[in-house]
Each structure stands twice: as C-alpha cells, then as structure tokens.
Amino acid sequence: MSVHKKKDIKRITTHVLKAMKQQGEKVAMLTAYDYSTARILDEAGIDVLLVGDSASNVMAGHETTLPITLDQMIYHAQSVVRGVKRCLVVVDLPFGSYQGDSKLALASAIRIMKESGAHAVKLEGGEEIKDSIKRILSAGVPVMGHLGLTPQSIYKFGTYTVRAKEEEEADKLRRDIKLLEKWGCFGVVLEKIPSTLAKEVSESVDIPTIGIGGGPHTDGQVLVTHDLLGITKEFNPRFLRRYANLFDGIKEATEHYIQDVKDRDFPSEKESY
Numbered sequence: 001m002s003v004h005k006k007k008d009i010k011r012i013t014t015h016v017l018k019a020m021k022q023q024g025e026k027v028a029m030l031t032a033y034d035y036s037t038a039r040i041l042d043e044a045g046i047d048v049l050l051v052g053d054s055a056s057n058v059m060a061g062h063e064t065t066l067p068i069t070l071d072q073m074i075y076h077a078q079s080v081v082r083g084v085k086r087c088l089v090v091v092d093l094p095f096g097s098y099q100g101d102s103k104l105a106l107a108s109a110i111r112i113m114k115e116s117g118a119h120a121v122k123l124e125g126g127e128e129i130k131d132s133i134k135r136i137l138s139a140g141v142p143v144m145g146h147l148g149l150t151p152q153s154i155y156k157f158g159t160y161t162v163r164a165k166e167e168e169e170a171d172k173l174r175r176d177i178k179l180l181e182k183w184g185c186f187g188v189v190l191e192k193i194p195s196t197l198a199k200e201v202s203e204s205v206d207i208p209t210i211g212i213g214g215g216p217h218t219d220g221q222v223l224v225t226h227d228l229l230g231i232t233k234e235f236n237p238r239f240l241r242r243y244a245n246l247f248d249g250i251k252e253a254t255e256h257y258i259q260d261v262k263d264r265d266f267p268s269e270k271e272s273y
C-alpha cells in the first residue's frame with residue numbers, strides 16, 4: 001500500500017514526505033489561500049498545500065508576487081490551516097521578509113508559525129540566503145527550498161522563461177540543492193528548469209523535489225490551484241494541465257442567476273418564508 005494511503009497516517013509530516021521519496025511514491029502538492037478551497041483539496045487527499053505568494057497574483061490581481069505582505073500571507077495561512085485535517089501546510093515567506101537579514105527572516109518565520117498554525121515555510125534561493133535558512137532551521141522551523149525560476153527575482157531575470165539552461169546556472173543549482181539538503185531543508189521546489197537537470201538533481205539528494213515545469217522525474221508536482229481548475233484563463237504555459245474550466249462554469253452560473261433575478265424567477269414560493 002502506498003505511504004499516502006496507509007490508514008495509520010493521520011497527518012502528512014515532513015518525515016512522511018521523505019518516506020514517500022524512499023518508496024518511490026510521488027508527492028501531490030497544490031496551492032491554497034482560503035478555508036473553503038483548502039477543505040476541498042484536503043478532503044480530496046492532497047499531500048501538501050502551499051500558501052503560495054502567488055496569492056499576490058491570483059487572489060489580489062497583482063502582476064508579480066512582490067507586493068504581498070507578511071500580514072496578508074498570515075491571513076491566508078490562518079484560513080487554510082482552519083480548513084485542513086490531514087495535509088502538510090507550507091507557507092511562502094514573502095519578498096522582503098527574509099532576504100539580507102537572518103534575524104528578520106527568523107522573526108517572519110516565527111510569526112507565520114505562531115499566528116497561523118502552519119507546519120513549515122518556503123524560501124526562494126540557495127547560497128545567497130544561507131544565513132536566513134540556517135537561522136530559521138536552528139529555531140526548529142521546517143524549511144522548504146525553491147530553486148530555478150524564483151518569481152520574487154523576476155526583475156533580476158527580466159522574463160518568466162525556463163531557467164538553468166546554461167551550464168553556469170545549472171551548476172549553481174546543482175550546488176544549491178546539495179546545500180539545502182545539508183543544512184536540513186525537508187524538500188525543494190524546482191520551478192521551470194530542463195527536465196534532464198530536474199532528474200539529475202532529484203537523484204542527487206534524499207529530500208523530495210517538487211516540480212512545476214520541471215518534467216516528470218521530480219519526486220512530486222505542484223500547480224497553482226487556480227490554473228489547474230481553469231479559474232485563470234490567460235496563463236497558458238506548456239507545463240500546465242487544466243483539469244476543469246471553472247472560469248466559464250462560474251460565469252455561466254452567474255449569468256443564469258442574473259437572468260432568474262431579472263425574470264422574477266428567483267426566488268420562488270418554495271424558496272421564500
């Protein structure tokens with residue numbers, strides 16, 4: 001029986017994720033930002049919910065992930081935690097809350113853990129944020145890394161295209177993932193890198209790698225839930241598989257409701273007191 005389905009696993013922990021990698025079972029991860037969605041995804045059996053700073057895009061309508069604040073991330077994380085019983089909840093440290101100052105990084109991570117009840121935090125970067133990662137880990141807070149395309153650095157990259165195609169950047173990623181493992185991170189997201197590199201670095205570490213645009217060989221996959229459900233429409237990268245078309249579904253339901261109100265069809269006698 002898969003680790004994921006074992007009856008005695010009441011909660012997915014970072015140790016369960018490691019066991020899943022050892023047993024060759026893929027990790028399924030999605031984003032969530034609110035209570036109601038988190039409930040549905042948890043009941044469906046998702047392993048990990050990421051309170052991603054992609055909330056800045058899909059919840060708040062910003063162009064990048066940079067504007068979202070620590071207070072806003074905590075609000076989203078609190079809502080998600082209230083909705084789940086089983087999955088692991090990981091929260092993104094937002095831009096500006098951990099880079100350059102490890103004491104600030106620890107204070108941000110502690111606020112997230114204390115005020116939301118989430119189980120772990122995620123930070124973008126490798127060697128360059130070493131002090132922040134090590135200080136957070138030394139306080140007993142589980143850390144997930146994030147390498148490859150790191151959207152908080154979009155103004156440095158200039159574009160959202162595939163990262164680490166050149167040897168120099170690929171070599172840095174190879175070094176960074178080993179460092180993240182050595183420091184004690186429990187997993188790492190690999191975003192938009194060549195599939196061959198994702199395979200190679202996934203095999204080079206014992207911690208699970210979770211890919212988004214990293215091909216089929218990572219130890220798990222993550223997508224932004226709004227993309228998977230087809231709530232977003234214009235975002236169509238090659239790596240995205242849509243499992244529903246809720247944009248049109250919600251629009252049609254809304255049009256139907258508007259028509260019923262205008263036609264005095266809603267509410268009926270039966271729907272009245």
Ligand code: KIV
Pocket residue numbers: 031050051052053054055092189212222223224
């Ligand atoms: O914020 C986010 O949704 C993420 C995923 C894309 C991994 O970091």
